[in-house]
Amino acid sequence: MRVFTLFLIFLLCGIVGYYTYGSFSYNVTYVEFSEVTTTPVEIQLAAVDENGNGVLIPLNVEIKEGTGKILVNIDNPSFIVDTQESMRLAVQEASRITGTSMADKDAIFSLVTGTTIVGGPSAGAAMAVATVASLQGKRVKESVVITGTIRPGGFIGAVGGIKEKAQAAEAAGAGLFLVPPGESVIKEPSQNCTEYRIGQTWTRRCVIVNKYIELSQIVGINVMEVSTIDDAIAYMVE
Amino acid sequence: MKILYITALCIVLVAFLIIGAFFDVPLKREVLLQTVETPKYIETHINHTIPVLLNYSEHVVVVNGVGIFENTTTGEVVEIIVATRPGTGRMLLDVEDTAFGVDLQEHLVYVKACAENYITENLDFYDITVGIDSSAESIRGSSGNAAMCIGIVGIFRNMTIDPGVAVSAGVSSNGRLLEIVSPEAKIQVAANQGMDAIIIPADQELDLGNISADILIIQPQDVGEALQHILVPRAGIA
Numbered sequence: 001m002r003v004f005t006l007f008l009i010f011l012l013c014g015i016v017g018y019y020t021y022g023s024f025s026y027n028v029t030y031v032e033f034s035e036v037t038t039t040p041v042e043i044q045l046a047a048v049d050e051n052g053n054g055v056l057i058p059l060n061v062e063i064k065e066g067t068g069k070i071l072v073n074i075d076n077p078s079f080i081v082d083t084q085e086s087m088r089l090a091v092q093e094a095s096r097i098t099g100t101s102m103a104d105k106d107a108i109f110s111l112v113t114g115t116t117i118v119g120g121p122s123a124g125a126a127m128a129v130a131t132v133a134s135l136q137g138k139r140v141k142e143s144v145v146i147t148g149t150i151r152p153g154g155f156i157g158a159v160g161g162i163k164e165k166a167q168a169a170e171a172a173g174a175g176l177f178l179v180p181p182g183e184s185v186i187k188e189p190s191q192n193c194t195e196y197r198i199g200q201t202w203t204r205r206c207v208i209v210n211k212y213i214e215l216s217q218i219v220g221i222n223v224m225e226v227s228t229i230d231d232a233i234a235y236m237v238e
Numbered sequence: 239m240k241i242l243y244i245t246a247l248c249i250v251l252v253a254f255l256i257i258g259a260f261f262d263v264p265l266k267r268e269v270l271l272q273t274v275e276t277p278k279y280i281e282t283h284i285n286h287t288i289p290v291l292l293n294y295s296e297h298v299v300v301v302n303g304v305g306i307f308e309n310t311t312t313g314e315v316v317e318i319i320v321a322t323r324p325g326t327g328r329m330l331l332d333v334e335d336t337a338f339g340v341d342l343q344e345h346l347v348y349v350k351a352c353a354e355n356y357i358t359e360n361l362d363f364y365d366i367t368v369g370i371d372s373s374a375e376s377i378r379g380s381s382g383n384a385a386m387c388i389g390i391v392g393i394f395r396n397m398t399i400d401p402g403v404a405v406s407a408g409v410s411s412n413g414r415l416l417e418i419v420s421p422e423a424k425i426q427v428a429a430n431q432g433m434d435a436i437i438i439p440a441d442q443e444l445d446l447g448n449i450s451a452d453i454l455i456i457q458p459q460d461v462g463e464a465l466q467h468i469l470v471p472r473a474g475i476a
Contacts, residue, residue, distance in 0.1 A: 002239075006243075006246060009243060009246060009247050010250055013247060013250035013251045013254060014250075014254065016251065016254075068334065069334050069367065069369065070332065070333050070334040071330035071332055071333070071367060072330065072331050072333055073328050073329070073330055074329055074331050074343045074346055075328055075329055078340040078343040078344055079340075079343070080340060081337040081338075081376050084333040084337040084338065085337060087333060088333065088334065108328075108330060110328075117340055
């Protein structure tokens with residue numbers, strides 16, 4: 001009985017001691033601070049996966065107080081070098097377009113996707129549009145998807161896999177697909193063959209004929225060519 | 239008997255008070271308010287309340303790493319810049335000046351896990367930013383990972399990094415130092431650029447026959463051993 005009583009006292013002291021000794025020990029301070037940041041802007045990147053299928057990958061762009069860094073969140077996918085270079089150019093152009101210095105800000109790019117590696121420069125235009133939207137405190141319309149590289153001066157350059165990307169945009173419910181200049185029409189080669197006989201010899205002659213087809217007719221989505229980021233912003237940012 | 243019980247109670251209580259003084263248990267809380275100026279472009283203010291140990295003054299450290307130019311035996315000592323700020327546990331890579339290969343990005347997950355072996359803080363409340371100041375346009379490989387892990391530990395221990403020590407090693411998630419490529423070339427480069435010492439993994443086999451370098455080569459098993467050779471107290475702090 002005495003042992004049990006001592007045990008209870010021991011337990012009680014343990015509980016009391018645990019919650020009181022902290023006032024005499026190491027002080028940890030909770031800091032409440034107000035962090036200035038923009039609401040992350042989400043935009044869909046049109047891409048082609050390793051199987052040749054078009055996919056849309058959501059990208060978040062966030063602007064925070066900082067020192068001019070361009071940060072990529074590598075918690076999920078890795079970014080190939082050319083994609084990183086597109087990010088730099090996208091931030092540079094967004095800064096120029098909005099007239100906002102990035103010297104005291106950091107731009108953070110985050111992708112949430114099952115893909116492990118993201119590569120290629122075709123997301124440059126989308127990154128620039130999203131960065132502009134973030135700097136202006138606006139959002140990007142979900143119904144519009146863009147593909148194209150970003151070039152100095154804010155020009156949008158050519159990319160590949162246009163048809164597959166358009167199909168992915170249509171499947172996701174987008175109503176408008178913005179493409180670089182000259183890419184709203186795709187070339188589909190077809191082969192016309194004729195056979196004829198000369199003497200005892202049969203000859204087969206084939207001619208490759210290129211058909212130029214409006215992309216909007218193939219994928220059932222409105223397609224618009226845009227040559228600059230400023231043009232794209234007019235359709236995408238609200 | 240009552241006196242005996244009361245005496246035992248007092249002894250146990252005092253014992254817990256003494257024992258508790260040696261443990262880092264955050265029980266005492268105070269709330270401090272910090273205000274931040276609001277740039278006009280920002281729309282959102284997010285209030286954070288996080289457990290932050292305020293016994294460290296700097297949130298950025300620089301650790302020297304060694305890089306070898308591709309297909310050569312020449313290279314440079316690079317500055318690996320590690321910074322932390324309150325966040326959501328993200329690992330961010332600064333691509334403003336330098337692009338990073340996929341292999342480097344994929345191994346960064348081990349850096350964070352490594353650091354957690356040597357600090358008490360919960361890194362889920364912080365964003366870790368890593369950048370490398372180098373003349374190269376892109377950087378590959380994981381030989382800078384040990385330096386990054388050491389940098390994170392240095393920040394949270396409120397210590398700085400010995401600028402005369404270079405680090406070239408990979409890390410595993412439990413802090414073990416992993417072998418690198420071209421160790422002899424890196425030792426030579428570090429010596430040529432004035433480093434006093436270089437940290438290389440203990441498991442690294444070295445052929446020092448062709449090295450003409452006056453440099454101390456330190457080969458610890460893990461980050462814990464390496465910290466003893468590279469962390470130094472901050473000026474003005476005992």
